[in-house]
Every structure is written in structure tokens, then in C-alpha cells.
Amino acid sequence: MTANVVNILMSGIFHAAILFLVSAGLQLVFGVQKIFNLACGSFYALGAYVGVSAVAAFTGAGGPPILFILPLALAGLAVGAVGLVVERGLLRFVYDRDETFQLLLTFALVLMMEDAIRLTWGTAPRSTSGHYLLYGQARILGAVIPVYNLIVIAASVAIAAGLGYMLTRTAFGRIIRAAADNREMAEALGVDMRGVYARVFTLGTALGTLGGALVIPATAAMSEMGVELIVEAFAVVVIGGLGSMRGALVGALVVGVLRSVAISVYPEIEMLLIYLIVIAVLLLRPRGLFGGAAA
């Protein structure tokens, strides 16, 4: 019984750790640039595929399989550079437009990236064969948990702490918060907003691609994983409140754990439950649990 509960809980927290990374990217971009990036799920999918390829290349080149997490994480971070290309190449043209157009531009990205992934990696699911349990399994209160899951959870917590430190303690974080609060004022005080936007969007993208890369040993990469994840990330930010980092953390935990519980108790209501909560939150507290706070 306890083993079962721990199992459900831990698999929920693992999912929450991944969700947090993607949602944190979404929140950062929304907080500063006021763009709701539908493509954050696509970045996640891209990270996953690049992660698979990186691990395959690493082991193919004779790298010790036990170190696979290094090329995985590095590839996930590196491919975040796509964000810079997207921001400079597309998004910067629509900053002063109605948000409908901004939303549709990110939807255009969703369409393009889905097929770009199919074009590059094919339509069959890709996975890293047999790396998932390389680090063994841990026994927690009778439940058997893959150590890899614990590593990802720890990494996600560390990243959350790092983001918190960056936002509250560093000069760049102060600029981000200022820009999120009042763009004109920040600009008038001498902040180069072009640079801030480029850096923020790249950081947001890298969080998404890293999330995608880290999930890969546990599941196979599929071309639809992006459009599926975005609705979950969307649920996270609605529950937590748009633009709030703390909200992303709490929202990810709520969505991740509830989904895991629903899957094991009553699979039919899996996502239904999440959307009903989203609707309830939007109706009762449209700004979310932590809305209104700066990035």
C-alpha cells in the first residue's frame, strides 16, 4: 500500500520536474515579453529528439554509457540556441502588434517545428535503448524508483533554485523583473530591451529543450509530444498564475501529481480532471494562485 502510494507520488513528481522546466520557460517569456509561447511544447519535443541523437552519437563514439547524462543535458541546453534564431528571425517583428498576432506566430512555429522534426528524425518513435535503468533503482519505503528519476528531480529543484537566485539576487534578474513590470521605464533607464528579449527568450527556450532532453531516457520521443505537452504546461501556468515562477513550481506539482494519481485510480479522467481544475481556477481566480507577482 505505502509502496504503491510512494510509486504514484514519485512518478508524479518526476513528471512535475519536467513540466516545471518547460513551464518556467513559458512563464519567463510571458512575464517579460508578454507573449504566450504556444511553441514551448515544440521546443520540448526538439530537445527530446536532439537528446536521443546526442546519446546515440556519444555511445556510438565509444563514450562510456554510464556518462550518457552529460551529452544528454548538454545537447538539451545547446539546442536552446534555436530560441535566439526564432526571437531574432520572427518574434521581434511582432512586439508592437496585437497579441492575437503574437499568438498566431507562435502557432506557426508549432506547425513548422512539428514537421521539421518529422523531416529530420522520421515518424517512428525514437528512444535511447536501455539507458533508463543504468543508474540502478532505489528502494524508498518499499517502492522501487529508478535512480535516474531522482537525478532529474534533483536537477529540476537545483534549476528552480538557480532561477530564483538569478531573478532576485543578480543584476540581470533585476533587469528582468524591471522589464516585466514596466518596459518603458526600464528602457528609459537605459536597459537595452533588444538584448534582454533575446536573452530571455533563449533562456526560456533552453529550459524547454532541456526538459525534453531529460525526459528522454524514460519515454520515447514522438513528433506529437510537443502539442500534447503544451496543453499540460498551459494547465500549469493557469493554475500557478501567468508569469509567476513560484506559480510554475506549484502548478507543475499539482498537475504532475494529480495526473499520476488519476492514471492509476481512474484512467478515463486523467486529463479531464486537470482541465476541469484549470477551468475552476480560471473562473475563481483568473490570475492563478500566484498571479500578479513579477516574473
Place this chain on the structure above:
Amino acid sequence: MKGRVVLGLALVALLVFPLALSPYRLLLMLPFMAYGVILLGLNLLFGYTGLVSFGHALFVGVGAYTGAFLTTRAGIRSLEVIVLAAAVLGALIAAPVGLLCVRYVKIYFGMLTLAFGMVFYTFLLKFYRLTGGDEGMPVLRPLLLGLNLDAMPKTSYLVGPYYYYCLGVLIVAAVVMWRIVQSPFGLCLRTIRDNPIKAEALGVSVTRYRWYAFVISAVFAAVGGALLGPPTGNVDPTLAYWTHSGSLVFMALLGGFASFFGPVLGAFVFIFLQDAVMSVVPYWRLVFGAILALIVIFAPGGLMGFFERPRPS
């Protein structure tokens, strides 16, 4: 004047197409006409009221599944009954959903509609005993005006009687929508879009009018959705998925949401261009994503933007 000539020509072309076009192209005209009805409705919300729904596919799904249920489960195959039932059901679902959604605007409206759309999608997907799950449900060939045309070969039925039936529905939908947007009610919607505070001050109940627009547009979507089923003979949950909602908004933008017929033109171009692209490469999303990005950045007025002034007035 010029607009009327073009419209007349388009109408004549639609009437004589079954005599001139190949069955293959005529089969593509069927989803176009269904989407035409859907987009006439969507644009009441998007172009005229200024609300962008990312969950409109919900009502398309409602209409399509109504047809599937009535033909396969209830033994009702009259298309008039199906369309009517789709319209009523669309309105019944849109009324409470809209009541909740129209309290918000902009991104929150979009998110709430997306969430409702996904609730319905998940329902279709997970309750497979009722809905057939991811395989969807079959749609039997409906009776047109009470006539049983089962003896006809499938293609002749679709490119003949069914084609004209859809055209009839599209024309009726266009006339009704035209009357709506030209009425004082339509004028109120545009006022709400351009200046909600002023509209409220002038005595227009902003949320109530938005709600009316939401329900009307949902009815159009459900009717169009009911027409989508019979040509393929099957409906599945992807009809209600959020990317389908996105495609609907895409069509409206492609044609130009600032003009009355722009979104219908957008549906036409979308469907035929998609077919043309897919006959060359399977990666239509790549091409369409690029087109959408170019339109957003360089031609926000869409195709009609090249001919008309922006914003319907």
C-alpha cells in the same frame, strides 16, 4: 459594386462546378463548404467582436458527432434533422460555456476556450464505449430532403446531391450571417470590439452581446461540423483537438478576418493549397507554418487585405 460582381461570379462558379470539375476536386469542395459555414461563425467572434477562440473546434466536434450518433445509434438519417440537432446542441453547450468564457478577453478568453475544447476532446478520446475513442465513429450516408439515395455510388452521391445540399447550407448561412452583421446587433459587436468602455457607456451590455456572438458562432460551427462527417464517413476526436481550433483561426487570418467573406476565402485557399502541397511533399505543416508566419509579419490583412480596406465597418 465590384464586390457584388465578384460575389455573383463566385456563386455561378459554385453552381456549375459539378459540371466542370473532376470528382477529385469536387470532393475537396465539400470540406471547403463545411469550413465556410464554420468560419462565417468564427469570424463573428474573431473579426467582428474581437475575441480569439482557441477552442472553437469543440463545436465542430459537437456537430460532427451529432451526425455520427443520429445516423448510427438513433437510426435518424435525415440531414435536415441532423443539422437542426447539431445547431440546437451547439447552442445548448455554447450557452453555459460562453457564459463563463465571455467574462474574459484576450489571452484569458483564448486559454479558457482552449481548456473547454480540451475537456471535450478528452471526453471523446477516453469514453470510448460512447464515442469510439481515438478511432471515432462512423457516419452513415444521410437522407437529403427525405430522399434515400443509398442506391447511388458513393462518389456520385457526394459530388451531386450532397454537393448542392452543402452549397445550399453555405448560402443560407452566409445570408443569415450577413443579416446579423448588418443589423444593429452587428454594429454593437463592432463597437464592443473597438471600444468596450464606450459601448458600455452607451448602454450596450458588453458581456451579454459577447455571449450572444459566442453562441451564434458556436451554432454555425456545429452546423458546419455536421456537414464534415458524411464525405469521409467517419468522425474522430482530432476534430476537437486544439490544433484544429488553431487551424480555424489560421484560415480566418489567411483570407482576412477584416472582411465578411475573407475567412471563407481563407478556408478555400487552405484546403486546396493543403491538397496541392501534400501531393508534392507530406510536410504541409512546414509550408503552412511558414505561410502563417509570413502573413502575420507582412500581411496581417490576409488575402482580402490586398483588395480591401482593413476592418469591416
